[in-house]
Amino acid sequence: MSTVDRVAANVLGMENLTSVLEIENRFLSLLMTNTHFSINYEYPTPPAVVQVGGLHCVPSKHLPEELESFVNGSGDDGFIIVSFGVKVFGFILKNADVPDGIRRLFLSTFARLTQRVIFKGEDDSKIKDDDHIPPNVKLMSWMPQVDLLGHPKIRLFITHCGLNSKQEAVYNGVPFIALPVFADQPINAQKAHDDGYAIRLDWDNLMEEILYDAIQRILFDPRPRYARRMKQVSALMRDQIESPMDRAIWVVFFRYFSE
Structure with a gap:
């Protein structure tokens, strides 16, 4: 994580950034992960971890x-x-x-x-x-x-x-x-x-x-x-009650912003 902190400080051009671990320990209440059980190894998650893998996958459009x-x-x-x-x-x-x-x-x-x-x-x-x-x-x-x-x-x-x-x-x-x-x-x-x-x-x-x-x-x-x-x-990846995008929107705006 110290490497991540250094890269973030360099890219953002800012000093004295709050470290990733401190953010996690003090402020983290939701973690959306780019995973889905159909293609990633399964692991137990607490309610604060929500899988939204394939969030960018949409039906194809016409080619040039x-x-x-x-x-x-x-x-x-x-x-x-x-x-x-x-x-x-x-x-x-x-x-x-x-x-x-x-x-x-x-x-x-x-x-x-x-x-x-x-x-x-x-x-x-x-x-x-x-x-x-x-x-x-x-x-x-x-x-x-x-x-x-x-x-x-x-x-x-x-x-x-x-x-x-x-x-x-x-x-x-x-x-x-x-x-x-x-x-x-x-x-x-x-x-x-x-x-x-x-x-x-x-x-x-x-x-x-x-x-x-x-x-x-x-x-x-x-x-x-x-x-x-x-x-x-x-078929397993697509067999979801809602799309990953809808799930992400719901968990951010309704679970947390409504509190």
């Missing part, structure tokens, strides 16, 4: 015309999206920070697929001259992830498994491949892997055949276990 044309062009094969988070995680796919082999590993793997792939993290201007961009791959520096995950032609999500991305995938019932980096991502990925609706891979031993095999297992499992299990977990 160019993007809609690209995904609809995938036909029955559908499409895959690849995203490793917002700018704080962007270093994974920046040319300056990642060996050329990693980037080319992804591109050569995608070239073997019949699905179309939307790959967030780089655009054409950042690709080196000797890189080959397969015709089924679209590079984007930003994409409407929630709307793509809710599209009827989505088949698979490749992600760093940050909690928000995991919630969006489960909300929309899209199985995924997780390549976690740090913080909560490894435990998010492991839980999804253990629960049977995702495959966890590791950057340290990532090879083209390993990635390709994981994609094939999710897309073409004859049972199909990953899609079926994801459908079950998604």
Whole structure:
């Protein structure tokens, strides 16, 4: 917590801030957590702790015309999206920070697929001259992830498994491949892997055949276990009396402000 206090003081440009622990001990009467029992490990909570996981998950909107044309062009094969988070995680796919082999590993793997792939993290201007961009791959520096995950032609999500991305995938019932980096991502990925609706891979031993095999297992499992299990977990996440947003509003304004 002392580290959190230092970062807060630095970001806010303020000295003598009340510490997080002091705030918790003296003033805390409500804690809303970005968790839900369907995708997080279960734990007992007192009445002051309210789970509102998936608060940002909403039905998808129409895609921009160019993007809609690209995904609809995938036909029955559908499409895959690849995203490793917002700018704080962007270093994974920046040319300056990642060996050329990693980037080319992804591109050569995608070239073997019949699905179309939307790959967030780089655009054409950042690709080196000797890189080959397969015709089924679209590079984007930003994409409407929630709307793509809710599209009827989505088949698979490749992600760093940050909690928000995991919630969006489960909300929309899209199985995924997780390549976690740090913080909560490894435990998010492991839980999804253990629960049977995702495959966890590791950057340290990532090879083209390993990635390709994981994609094939999710897309073409004859049972199909990953899609079926994801459908079950998604139903659990959605089966709530009220939405997480309504729950958050109620607990803040009616439980506390009415006192």
